[in-house]
Amino acid sequence: MKIKKILIANRSEIAIRIARACREMGIKTVAVYSEIDRNSLHVRYMDEAYFIGASPASESYLRIDKIIKLAKKSGADAIHPGYGFLAENPEFVEECDKNGIIFIGPSRDSMYLLGNKTRARARMKAAGVPIVAGTIEPIKDYELLENEAEKIGYPIMLKAAAGGGGKGIRMVKSQAELKSAFDIATSEAKAAFGDDAVYIEKAIINPRHVEVQIARDNYGNVLWFPERECSIQRRHQKVLEESPSVAIDDNLRKRIGEAAAKAAEAAGYNSVGTVEFLLDEERNFYFLEVNTRLQVEHPVTEMVTGIDLVKLQIEIADNKAIELNQDDIKIQAHAIECRIYAEDPEKNFMPSPGKVVGLRTPGGIGVRNDNGVYEGAIIPLFYDPIIGKLITWGSDREQAIERMKRALSEYLIKGIKTTISFHQKVLNDKDFIEGNISTGFVNRLLETKAEPDRFYYDIAAISAAILSEFNRSRIAIGNTQSGISNWKSLAMKMGLR
Amino acid sequence: MKIKKILIANRSEIAIRIARACREMGIKTVAVYSEIDRNSLHVRYMDEAYFIGASPASESYLRIDKIIKLAKKSGADAIHPGYGFLAENPEFVEECDKNGIIFIGPSRDSMYLLGNKTRARARMKAAGVPIVAGTIEPIKDYELLENEAEKIGYPIMLKAAAGGGGKGIRMVKSQAELKSAFDIATSEAKAAFGDDAVYIEKAIINPRHVEVQIARDNYGNVLWFPERECSIQRRHQKVLEESPSVAIDDNLRKRIGEAAAKAAEAAGYNSVGTVEFLLDEERNFYFLEVNTRLQVEHPVTEMVTGIDLVKLQIEIADNKAIELNQDDIKIQAHAIECRIYAEDPEKNFMPSPGKVVGLRTPGGIGVRNDNGVYEGAIIPLFYDPIIGKLITWGSDREQAIERMKRALSEYLIKGIKTTISFHQKVLNDKDFIEGNISTGFVNRLLETKAEPDRFYYDIAAISAAILSEFNRSRIAIGNTQSGISNWKSLAMKMGLR
Amino acid sequence: MYYVKIGNKEKKIEILEQSGTVFDVELDGKLYRVDFVKAENSYSLIVDGKSYEIDCNIAGNRYDIWIRGNYFPISVLTEAQKRLQLSKKKKGTGGPQIVETEMPGKIVSVKKNKGDTVKKGETVIVLEAMKMQNEILSPKDGTIEEIYVKDAQIVEASEKLFKVK
């Protein structure tokens, strides 16, 4: 192994995920941290830690110059970007190359090719990977756009050519909506990606979002993994993922997997990555884009195949050949992931930064916790609200669902709001249980106002009243050592007597 | 499913383990608790909870009458005994039967047969399962014992006929030691089991303790699972288990597995259970005893086969036929379990009851936590010191070991001493890593005084000095809001600014 | 007597008696005997043999309660507080209203100035946190009497943003 020390240019749960793989592999880890992150878990977890700048990402985690400098200072052989931040920035890869540091991800050229959606569509079309009907060339001119839209037929999806992560995407149902959608989309794209080019695709009705994890090494060996079903999305962001998909049988699995492998080859890809597809109601699949990095949902694939994707990714970056054969990749039952966000599902998923004053994570059979926080951690407002991932494995989908409901019921995060209760709603929904899902699922679910659970309703009310009584009497008797604290000392006593 | 509600006549991690399976299966759970356990996790976790008596087990968890009464009162269809307490008490099974409550375990007759070691040996010998050379009939007379020992040849193992759980066992190396060993063994056996009969077996040199999980239903369908290696023991108590054993190849696995299945049949066994064997240096195996209950180490089997043994156990008790075939049971790589005890490994494993004032459990890929405590829980001095089990899975033994070391390094239990640091020593031992283990391993390890890790030595010393400085200045300036607390409010501030 | 509100429903709860850890509570005319104990982060209730573990965050009159991953935001008022609230309500919402932040964040833009007239639901301030923009709306028709924050300012939870009359 050439790689003996890795700088992890990220934070929170993904930084921990990568550092865990490194610790198991005997690789030393280097953390970088912004001002607010001095006390964050990734700093505590890694072998080394260096301050990198002020809290806003633009002054810290996005500073290529500082990160390269610290990698050299600390003697790191490689940099792992995680996801988000610099993970899909070809310029960062270039700087790593120039400085003789291994970038743990694909080559600069492959990343550059796939980073632009229209460029990627053209390449895939040439390679024979099915793409959604639509324009291949980026469009900047409204007249041209209108003509193309007419040819393709409404509804259409209007997308930023340079986009990614669900940003700059809107559906246009008729020509009447096209002009204003074009104006907004181009200005958004300009602001977000510095490029106002757009393109259009025919809108697929009730699509499923299905993706295929692939791995390809520097020697052209390629593997595809059983698909992930990622249709449960909110604002084009995934919230719950599973593998395999109920909509895909063995035959289709092989076809879509081989298409993904072909896409990886066509792009000269040389790392782990994900090929995203849309699946229409007739089970036709269409290439959407390639995520040239590890993904948040990678654990569901790890759970159903037993393969550590981060380890594999590091080995490929270390110029090792993939030792596994396609036949070694088998589905072992079913896995589900719930993304735990610091957001308030009762208030339109408003961010909920703050301090984690209490934390109890689920456990037991078939449960995996990928946390980025600990009791006492601060969730800053500067970064993504994801604070952890909860994954369950079951011998079938039903067991994985029941296990996830059980695990969520054990999860206790105090001090901030999280999406745990929202996930419970998803998992108890009849359509979800039956596998009748598409990318419109969450909006539909949010519209159905569920009654608060009568079973717990009275208990919650009574608890609030009793706690209120405590607070009140504490004030009344001016004694901070009132009732509850007495119980505590009583309990202590009981424990020792 | 006939079973809709289960009373779990146990506490701590095993009660939680069973309740988790029930919650996933949609079965309601009933907890019973002693005085000290009012605030324990199992009470909080289950759907119902009833007070059962004073803290000593003899007044609570061992009270058959009270448990049966509460099962009826709460409308429980079945009782799960866990392990320890009443799990291997045929009288308890009888009372369940009489009261129309399903006992989740084997029939009374099968348990009675296997509960007595000499009875079990006789049955196994008749069925053709290899047993260790020695006496078949229980012995109460010293003269007879001396004759038999002479015939078998020293060293011998002297064991209580009614024994179990490693109690009442001693090795006798020569005739000179026999008389005093006999006197102690019989009086111990009388005190512990109310029966002073003993028997002898030829002592096997450097044996491995290997066991086979089996499951057999009411229709005679039987399954055997890949063996567990349990040679890492202290005072005849297992501390670390793994599956599979490095000492066993596919051929031997099949032979020992089929012998275990035969043993289950010979005993008319109808639940999940474990057949224990000794393996000598020539890889011959000998029947030792059957544990007629779930075992602490059952999770390693679950991890390598994907099968939920508690669920299977409940289904068999519910009179379901086993649906799996022997061919469905395959080893998926490797799993290790570390038992986490509230004991101080620096002080000869002295019990360490008290309050868990801080708890952070490990997470990430391939890690399973089976805890019985939470932050704030009291570990009472009345019961077994086991507070949790930590299990890791790896694609091979090396990965399972590295993962366990990584997981243990993440584990933080504050307020009590635990065996976590001891497990780190085992996992870093050369003999362990190479698989050169036998039941004498722990004693050998404890004799080798390891130097404290230089790498952390200075850091620990500096930390203690700095914390001491804080405590001192707090006293000096008479202010409980000194340095550390200021940092805390600073951190809070940082989190929100 | 406590007035406990979950969602739109209000319930009256009376704590009749306490003996050690056991409370006799009346809710909607029904009596409950509640054994209520605490550990570090959470509480354990046993009510008529049924067991519940609850977690609670308390901020003023607001009790956020979790039971097995389900979430119940609850407000609790004493009788005195209830009377005060009722008398306030009688006065109506004619008076000036101060809008506070519900979460910490950065002020991205202040859309209105002091003296501007606003409609109910009109955006007054845009606040950003965790890469998401949130619009803070006027709760009523009226005039902006005061703006307490400025562009690019970082605010904590429950800070005053503006006053509308």
Added chain:
Amino acid sequence: MYYVKIGNKEKKIEILEQSGTVFDVELDGKLYRVDFVKAENSYSLIVDGKSYEIDCNIAGNRYDIWIRGNYFPISVLTEAQKRLQLSKKKKGTGGPQIVETEMPGKIVSVKKNKGDTVKKGETVIVLEAMKMQNEILSPKDGTIEEIYVKDAQIVEASEKLFKVK
């Protein structure tokens, strides 16, 4: 100056300067610059780029420290405490000694009576906890001056058991 003892080794540590969360510390003549911060249950140290998370239980002069699952029992003495300890040592162990419990438990049997002579290492009391019996031995040759507990009594940690002279 602190006297820090791990196992049989004693080290002298001086905290030279503190500025915010950063400490300059001298150990064995070597200087360390330590960035030391705290959260609920644990501390984070960054020393010359190296990062450590430690957990500590404090009881009197005893600091039990864990680093990545490794355990270091440490005792810390100030200069004054150290002097006191030295002067005590000079006086020797001739004086009476009080033996305390190291853990809570139940007294299973009291083997000696007041006035009995005992040898060093002889069992005076048997204490049971978590189904395990532990023998409490006399730390020296002498006479039992006092027994503070009786059969079946439940004791807490650090309770006096007996005095031997």
